[in-house]
Amino acid sequence: MPTLLWFRRDLRCHDHPALLEAAREGGEVLACYVLDPRLEASAGARRLQYLYRALRNLSDNLDGELLVTRGRPEQRIPALARAISATSVHASQDHSPFGRRRDEAVGAALGEIALCATGSGYLVSPGRIIKSDGAPYRVFTPFFRAWRRHGWRAPADSGPASARWIVPADISGDISERVEIPSVTGQLIFEAGEDAARSQWREFVAANLADYRARRDRPGLDATSRMSAHLKFGTIHPRTMAVDLHSGDDAYLRELAFRDFYAAVLHHWPDSAWRNWNRDFDAIEVDDDETAKQAFEAWKDGRTGFPIVDAGMRQLASTGFMHNRVRMIVASFLVKDLHLPWQWGARWFLDQLIDGDLANNQHGWQWAAGCGTDAAPYFRVFNPDLQGAKFDPHGDYIRRWIPELADVADVHKLGTGRPSSYPEPLVDHAEERQEALRRYRRLG
Numbered sequence: 001m002p003t004l005l006w007f008r009r010d011l012r013c014h015d016h017p018a019l020l021e022a023a024r025e026g027g028e029v030l031a032c033y034v035l036d037p038r039l040e041a042s043a044g045a046r047r048l049q050y051l052y053r054a055l056r057n058l059s060d061n062l063d064g065e066l067l068v069t070r071g072r073p074e075q076r077i078p079a080l081a082r083a084i085s086a087t088s089v090h091a092s093q094d095h096s097p098f099g100r101r102r103d104e105a106v107g108a109a110l111g112e113i114a115l116c117a118t119g120s121g122y123l124v125s126p127g128r129i130i131k132s133d134g135a136p137y138r139v140f141t142p143f144f145r146a147w148r149r150h151g152w153r154a155p156a157d158s159g160p161a162s163a164r165w166i167v168p169a170d171i172s173g174d175i176s177e178r179v180e181i182p183s184v185t186g187q188l189i190f191e192a193g194e195d196a197a198r199s200q201w202r203e204f205v206a207a208n209l210a211d212y213r214a215r216r217d218r219p220g221l222d223a224t225s226r227m228s229a230h231l232k233f234g235t236i237h238p239r240t241m242a243v244d245l246h247s248g249d250d251a252y253l254r255e256l257a258f259r260d261f262y263a264a265v266l267h268h269w270p271d272s273a274w275r276n277w278n279r280d281f282d283a284i285e286v287d288d289d290e291t292a293k294q295a296f297e298a299w300k301d302g303r304t305g306f307p308i309v310d311a312g313m314r315q316l317a318s319t320g321f322m323h324n325r326v327r328m329i330v331a332s333f334l335v336k337d338l339h340l341p342w343q344w345g346a347r348w349f350l351d352q353l354i355d356g357d358l359a360n361n362q363h364g365w366q367w368a369a370g371c372g373t374d375a376a377p378y379f380r381v382f383n384p385d386l387q388g389a390k391f392d393p394h395g396d397y398i399r400r401w402i403p404e405l406a407d408v409a410d411v412h413k414l415g416t417g418r419p420s421s422y423p424e425p426l427v428d429h430a431e432e433r434q435e436a437l438r439r440y441r442r443l444g
């Protein structure tokens with residue numbers, strides 16, 4: 001019998017367990033993707049461009065046999081399934097709060113037709129690693145140990161030729177709401193799609209994996225893998241990557257474990273998407289008046305007068321990416337120097353980032369704000385100038401993103417050498433540090 005394969009955050013053909021399951025049904029398979037207007041409205045322009053490009057690559061790899069439609073999945077998926085007389089719909093498991101709600105609605109609307117979820121976009125699916133008493137882990141290091149002990153399967157042996165695909169044009173039933181993949185013209189710094197994911201990974205393994213631990217914290221070196229958007233859209237499975245991580249150094253694997261950890265935390269505490277994971281922090285005093293809003297605009301524009309913060313915010317605005325160390329610094333600055341709600345920063349990141357991912361982003365922010373799992377202790381307030389000097393010692397990253405400072409000898413100590421074209425510091429860091437500590441101490 002024919003089967004529907006519904007792609008979501010798994011825009012690839014290799015290492016795709018749900019594709020194999022759909023093919024195993026024995027009949028022909030219709031590959032489809034539903035452009036959900038709710039996600040198109042919230043994704044941010046660059047992330048959408050990236051999605052459309054990844055879809056085009058998927059469609060090319062399927063010789064054009066990908067049916068794209070637009071609408072509410074709980075209407076479109078049953079309509080497509082009925083149009084081909086499918087007895088089942090296959091998909092990869094989506095653990096996000098939105099994905100779970102959507103899949104429940106689609107499952108209910110499908111009625112007799114089974115919605116089968118196989119595999120996930122993680123090395124170990126959220127919810128699998130729990131303590132012996134059944135409780136979820138709240139701290140990363142013991143999670144990491146249990147996660148390694150648990151292990152994961154070898155990559156699934158799938159590819160475009162694993163299924164007999166239904167040619168969308170041959171479908172006689174009503175699929176009138178078929179749409180073209182939107183065309184995009186803007187430039188992105190990352191190439192999208194499965195082919196790009198696989199070559200990006202091979203290049204990273206050859207050139208940078210061996211020195212990853214030593215160089216990963218240096219934003220000026222471009223020494224990280226830049227695989228985050230590929231992982232977000234599932235154009236590669238982390239298992240495919242883990243095959244290359246057999247050396248003794250587990251620094252890279254640890255980052256993939258962080259990704260699994262935050263997905264698990266969001267799975268167990270879906271409210272932590274926008275609320276403090278540690279509810280003791282609900283009482284913290286934050287600023288949200290007119291002055292706070294102006295400070296927020298300066299932060300977004302990269303005009304705070306703190307070079308490492310501004311460099312990061314300008315990298316984000318101009319490319320849709322920011323180096324991890326700098327994400328930590330700008331987040332700490334927003335929360336502890338400007339005393340703004342972490343949700344403001346998280347929302348801006350989700351709007352701008354190509355790799356914007358609810359679990360990683362919200363828990364990255366909560367780490368910085370001190371209210372998340374394993375959070376930075378409240379008394380550790382990053383000094384932006386010292387962070388800049390430590391992680392961008394020659395100022396290469398700062399000069400790359402702040403042209404006003406291109407000719408300044410020491411970008412970490414501007415003092416009287418601050419060019420008139422570059423803003424004065426928005427706040428006095430030492431004073432705001434004390435203010436942050438005072439607010440945190442009030443929590444008791």
Ligand SMILES: Cc1cc2nc3c(=O)[nH]c(=O)nc-3n(C[C@H](O)[C@H](O)[C@H](O)COP(=O)(O)OP(=O)(O)OC[C@H]3O[C@@H](n4cnc5c(N)ncnc54)[C@H](O)[C@@H]3O)c2cc1C
Pocket residue numbers: 216224225226227228229231232255256258259262322323324325327328331349353355356357358360361362364365368
């Ligand atoms: C405030 C803040 C917001 C963040 N928002 C996001 C986000 O929206 N989407 C996102 O994918 N990552 C986010 N991160 C995590 C991290 O900054 C990015 O994953 C990383 O910078 C991506 O670059 P890379 O692929 O070169 O990383 P690499 O250093 O090469 O890491 C490899 C992979 O491991 C994962 N990873 C690395 N660091 C982390 C981390 N701290 N937490 C979870 N997974 C990690 C990513 O999938 C990454 O692609 C955020 C971090 C902070 C501090």
